[in-house]
Amino acid sequence: MREPVLKLRGISKRFPGVVANDQVDLDVYPGEVHALLGENGAGKTTLMNILYGFYQPDEGQIELSGRPVRIGSPAEAMRLGIGLVPQHPLLVRRHSVAENLALGLPTGWWRPTKPLGKRLHELKQQYRLDVEAGALVEQLSPGEKQRVEIIRALLRGAKILILDEPTSVLTPQEAGELFKVIQRITQSGGAVLFISHRLDEVLEIANRVTVLRKGKAVGSLTPPTDKATLAEMMVGRQVSFERERGMAKRGAPVLEVQKLSVFSDRGLPALRSVSFNLHQGEVLGVAGVAGNGQSELIQVLAGLRKAVSGSVKLDGRDITGKTPRQLHTLGVAHVPEDRIRMGVVPSMSVAQNLALRNYFRPPFSKGLWLDQQELDQNALRQIRQHEIAAPKPGTEARLLSGGNIQKIILARELAGNLKVILAVHPTYGLDVGASEQVHATLLQKTQEGAAVLLVSEDLDEIISLSDCVGVLYAGELVGPVEATSVTREQIGLWMMRGETAFTTIEA
Amino acid sequence: MVRLEFDPNPPGNRVWLVMGLAVLAAIALSSLIFWSYGVPPVTAYLTLFKGTLANPAGIAESFRRAIPLLLIGAGLSLAFRSQFFNIGAEGQLLLGASAATGVALFIPLPAELKLVTMFLAGFLAGGAYALIAALLKSRLGVNEILSTLMLNYIAVYIVQFLVNGPWKGRSLMGFAYTEQFPAAATLPVIGGTLIHWPTLLLGVLLALFLQLILNRSTIGYELRVVGENLEAARYAGINIGRTVLMVAMLSGGLAGLAGVGEAAGIHKRLLDPAQISLGYGFTAIIVAWLARGNPALTIFTALLMGLIFAGGDVMKLNLQMPFRVVDVFSGLLLMFLIGSEPLARYRLKFGRRA
Amino acid sequence: MEEIFSALARAMAFGTPILLAALGEVVVERAGVVNLGVEGMMAVGALAAFAAAQTSGNPFLGVVAGVLAGGIAASAHAFVSVNLRANQFVSGLALTMLGLGLSGLLGNKYVGAPLEHPLAETGFTWAAVVLSIVIWLVLYFTRTGLVVRSVGENPAAADALGLEVYLVRYGATIFGGMMAGLAGAFLSLAYRPSWSDGMTSGLGWIAVALTIFVAWESIRAVFGAFFFGLLYHLAFRLQGRLPSEMLLALPYLLVIVVLTLAALRRRQGNAPEGLGLPYERGTR
Numbered sequence A: 001m002r003e004p005v006l007k008l009r010g011i012s013k014r015f016p017g018v019v020a021n022d023q024v025d026l027d028v029y030p031g032e033v034h035a036l037l038g039e040n041g042a043g044k045t046t047l048m049n050i051l052y053g054f055y056q057p058d059e060g061q062i063e064l065s066g067r068p069v070r071i072g073s074p075a076e077a078m079r080l081g082i083g084l085v086p087q088h089p090l091l092v093r094r095h096s097v098a099e100n101l102a103l104g105l106p107t108g109w110w111r112p113t114k115p116l117g118k119r120l121h122e123l124k125q126q127y128r129l130d131v132e133a134g135a136l137v138e139q140l141s142p143g144e145k146q147r148v149e150i151i152r153a154l155l156r157g158a159k160i161l162i163l164d165e166p167t168s169v170l171t172p173q174e175a176g177e178l179f180k181v182i183q184r185i186t187q188s189g190g191a192v193l194f195i196s197h198r199l200d201e202v203l204e205i206a207n208r209v210t211v212l213r214k215g216k217a218v219g220s221l222t223p224p225t226d227k228a229t230l231a232e233m234m235v236g237r238q239v240s241f242e243r244e245r246g247m248a249k250r251g252a253p254v255l256e257v258q259k260l261s262v263f264s265d266r267g268l269p270a271l272r273s274v275s276f277n278l279h280q281g282e283v284l285g286v287a288g289v290a291g292n293g294q295s296e297l298i299q300v301l302a303g304l305r306k307a308v309s310g311s312v313k314l315d316g317r318d319i320t321g322k323t324p325r326q327l328h329t330l331g332v333a334h335v336p337e338d339r340i341r342m343g344v345v346p347s348m349s350v351a352q353n354l355a356l357r358n359y360f361r362p363p364f365s366k367g368l369w370l371d372q373q374e375l376d377q378n379a380l381r382q383i384r385q386h387e388i389a390a391p392k393p394g395t396e397a398r399l400l401s402g403g404n405i406q407k408i409i410l411a412r413e414l415a416g417n418l419k420v421i422l423a424v425h426p427t428y429g430l431d432v433g434a435s436e437q438v439h440a441t442l443l444q445k446t447q448e449g450a451a452v453l454l455v456s457e458d459l460d461e462i463i464s465l466s467d468c469v470g471v472l473y474a475g476e477l478v479g480p481v482e483a484t485s486v487t488r489e490q491i492g493l494w495m496m497r498g499e500t501a502f503t504t505i506e507a
Numbered sequence B: 001m002v003r004l005e006f007d008p009n010p011p012g013n014r015v016w017l018v019m020g021l022a023v024l025a026a027i028a029l030s031s032l033i034f035w036s037y038g039v040p041p042v043t044a045y046l047t048l049f050k051g052t053l054a055n056p057a058g059i060a061e062s063f064r065r066a067i068p069l070l071l072i073g074a075g076l077s078l079a080f081r082s083q084f085f086n087i088g089a090e091g092q093l094l095l096g097a098s099a100a101t102g103v104a105l106f107i108p109l110p111a112e113l114k115l116v117t118m119f120l121a122g123f124l125a126g127g128a129y130a131l132i133a134a135l136l137k138s139r140l141g142v143n144e145i146l147s148t149l150m151l152n153y154i155a156v157y158i159v160q161f162l163v164n165g166p167w168k169g170r171s172l173m174g175f176a177y178t179e180q181f182p183a184a185a186t187l188p189v190i191g192g193t194l195i196h197w198p199t200l201l202l203g204v205l206l207a208l209f210l211q212l213i214l215n216r217s218t219i220g221y222e223l224r225v226v227g228e229n230l231e232a233a234r235y236a237g238i239n240i241g242r243t244v245l246m247v248a249m250l251s252g253g254l255a256g257l258a259g260v261g262e263a264a265g266i267h268k269r270l271l272d273p274a275q276i277s278l279g280y281g282f283t284a285i286i287v288a289w290l291a292r293g294n295p296a297l298t299i300f301t302a303l304l305m306g307l308i309f310a311g312g313d314v315m316k317l318n319l320q321m322p323f324r325v326v327d328v329f330s331g332l333l334l335m336f337l338i339g340s341e342p343l344a345r346y347r348l349k350f351g352r353r354a
Numbered sequence C: 001m002e003e004i005f006s007a008l009a010r011a012m013a014f015g016t017p018i019l020l021a022a023l024g025e026v027v028v029e030r031a032g033v034v035n036l037g038v039e040g041m042m043a044v045g046a047l048a049a050f051a052a053a054q055t056s057g058n059p060f061l062g063v064v065a066g067v068l069a070g071g072i073a074a075s076a077h078a079f080v081s082v083n084l085r086a087n088q089f090v091s092g093l094a095l096t097m098l099g100l101g102l103s104g105l106l107g108n109k110y111v112g113a114p115l116e117h118p119l120a121e122t123g124f125t126w127a128a129v130v131l132s133i134v135i136w137l138v139l140y141f142t143r144t145g146l147v148v149r150s151v152g153e154n155p156a157a158a159d160a161l162g163l164e165v166y167l168v169r170y171g172a173t174i175f176g177g178m179m180a181g182l183a184g185a186f187l188s189l190a191y192r193p194s195w196s197d198g199m200t201s202g203l204g205w206i207a208v209a210l211t212i213f214v215a216w217e218s219i220r221a222v223f224g225a226f227f228f229g230l231l232y233h234l235a236f237r238l239q240g241r242l243p244s245e246m247l248l249a250l251p252y253l254l255v256i257v258v259l260t261l262a263a264l265r266r267r268q269g270n271a272p273e274g275l276g277l278p279y280e281r282g283t284r
Helices: A044-051 A074-079 A097-103 A116-127 A142-155 A172-187 A199-205 A227-235 A294-301 A324-330 A339-343 A350-354 A372-385 A402-413 A432-447 A459-465 A488-497 B012-036 B041-051 B056-081 B089-106 B111-140 B144-164 B197-216 B218-228 B230-235 B240-267 B280-290 B295-319 B325-340 C002-030 C038-056 C059-083 C088-110 C121-141 C143-153 C155-160 C165-191 C203-213 C218-237 C244-264
Strands: A006-015 A018-028 A033-038 A059-064 A067-069 A082-085 A160-164 A191-196 A208-213 A216-221 A253-263 A269-279 A283-287 A309-314 A332-335 A420-424 A451-455 A468-473 A476-482 B002-006 B346-350
Touching (some): A018 A044, A142 A160, A208 A227, A253 A294, A269 A294, A269 A309, A283 A459, A350 A372, A350 A402, A372 A402, A432 A459, B012 C088, B218 B230, C002 C038, C002 C121, C038 C088, C121 C143, C121 C165, C121 C218, C143 C165, C155 C165
Parallel strands (some): A160 A191, A332 A420
Antiparallel strands (some): A253 A309, A468 A476
């Protein structure tokens, strides 16, 4: 048997109140893909940060090719031949690809980007990895940025490549390309540690799988077997892969979007003449690679961005250009993309956060003054009803977990008489239990007659929840079409090329 | 073994403890300054103590200095809470004093309305001056620290222009003063001191009122959301521009009131800007910072800084040190205060690693 | 003709301290640190330069002292804002208070003292112009520049590649302080060979505003600074015809106008993305 190139024994890492890694063992062999599977919060990221020298383990040993090592910093990790391709690219947006690559390499002082050309050519030959050296990073697609990260790790001589949730920003086709690159890397003797929470792709690519749950390595399979076993190991109970959505009772159109065009912050067209109808009781899923206009679509519908042209009607009334407050009053709820940065005020109390939409009207306020008692009572009610894990109404929101913060937002946004729910990545970063709760809440609301516009980068979420699916590509909407009439692969193709050569199925 | 452990949510008492230590450290480091100036630190501290805390006149002097610091500091703590870094209180104070002078000298009014009108005019002038920076910030995103600072310099020249030119007193040959205010336009003082108590009372009441606004009103709620999470404010539909303008108006207005107090209570005329304000606008930043953004607490922190101003006077008189010594101490104190803030987020752990 | 030349020469002299300090601030901000303490560091530099030159009789020693004093003052800001991750804007403000206070206090005994060998203004002016070109070359054509710019744009990315973010920010901040100190030395050794409290008269603030206006480009700073210099000179020439206070207030008014113009032209979009934000590992 070959020697593992990387061997972890008994790695533990604690943070105040949490054991992030608990006695984790892991072996990675050269020429193999080892997948690290686990839910959000299972400790994958912590383990990765330990391997890359961001954190020091509290206990345990790391061996590289049989030699015990201490990885004190990212620089040291790289010297030892460990390369990291992070989930969100760590690139300088406004610098060129060449500048970004040169930054991580030992170069000469004068014109550090000059000698890169030759080495890039070699890589292109060896792995068929190609990228334009002169392009600015901000002009690249997520897949291209990831390629820059891989090239950078390889240029730095990485023998062990850690890929953190690499497919989360890719279309299925781009993911396929990535898998080919990974295979070429392992064929030339490299080892890959593939971190993911997606079962299908782990089954496709990995030679071995280690499953993490609540910080512990609960099992290792060589080679990985079937999906159900893995899922059970990962979540700790049986998981159904059924579509969560039954057939919809579709009602009258509630939101009518006509030829809507919007500019991005940088003054470029972000939505180009987008039209669709959203019906009562319907879930419309909008897929797409990040940055193709999803944020702008939600912002314009929530009143946070001005439309350049086009119109939006709610129940037949024109609501184009209304303010966020007016829209909320009319029954448009918004579960925002970045829940900490937008959805709550972290330093304010749970009670005050729950009143963010209605603080200025009775019963929360009497004229100029807030009714503190009413705020607290409302908070107690919501804490009980939505099972928010907050000790008291006065607890600051920043002290709560992501799942509980999302519950605050849902409790606040989904109260009252709703017509439309704009939900963006509603389960991002939540564990399976919390995600299921969020999904159940949203579906419950559709039963009560609300319509949901669901934006997500997670295709599984879109497919399992939606009645209709549309894809945003370069600001244009493909679809929407019936969710049952389209395959995952077809959606993937639209995400990449946005081709519109198909018939739109209108209700 | 002792080690530091990160604690993102420090308990309140540790925050105050660390702040207290920062104040002590600043005091300790100033002895180095005294020493380098050729004054033995012990002598300096003794002189300071005898001249201020141990002396009724010194205490009265501290109160007198605390009045403008309280008014400005209370307003600034509101401004800082909403992330509007108003560094221009100095200029707003000068404009408030100018407006009060205009009313006192040139607007015929019944005696009983004179002072009220002066305070009103001072508030409006100071507030309007701050509005310039607030408008530039909310409409164009111009950094308010720089704009309010520049407006300070401009205000200095406006006052100089007034006292050297159109408002120069005819009876005073060669001096850059206005005429003295009529009796109805001056503030009463507590006998034997320079404490113009109506302004002090106004300051205390306003500080308490602003605290109430901040904690208990919808305006205060909006102000805190804007200050702590701009994105959330936009999302909740709060009118951010209006909130910033209101905060500017309030904090500038309070600085303007401080100017009215100085003109009508101390000098009884408008004169050289360097004499009207000894840098109250800047020191009030520390007053607000020490109070951690709570207007009511500025009642105490203003007194503390008033004491330091009184100390500066003592040093100048008894040790022949330039009044700049107050700037040195203020600068040190501010640096230590903001530097120590993140330190409060660590706790000392004794014993072995758990 | 001769008059125009002499006017231009005066404008360049007026603009030199602004340029020197702004060049420093360009580098500091390119590394992601805002230092609003320029005015204070300039004052400290001016006093140190004057004191050293006056006691030693050697004005070049004065220049060295001014540069060092500016660097030391800046390292206080670096410690508070980089290591302690405190609010950079307030820290800079505190540094200004401290610098103006210290120089006023310790400089008391030098007020009115003569300087035997003042330096020529033109030497500083040409040095400033050459420096602006050197800084441009270093920023865009060398590894040092690449590292500084990357740290300012995305410190987390630089850190992940094993670059010493803190060290780079320290270095840049201290360099900025040295440039402010040099600007101070120009004031007290060449421009007005003497020491008086408050002799920096807001030039440091103008340098900070100029940094924003020239969109963090060192070569543009040359033109910006000399433009300011020209306005100063015009204000000087107009004395007597307009109230002097109006002319004295003009530069400050101009800063506001300049900042407004910069905002209108969306120049602030060019600000380094990590500007003013403290960096802490693991809080990306």
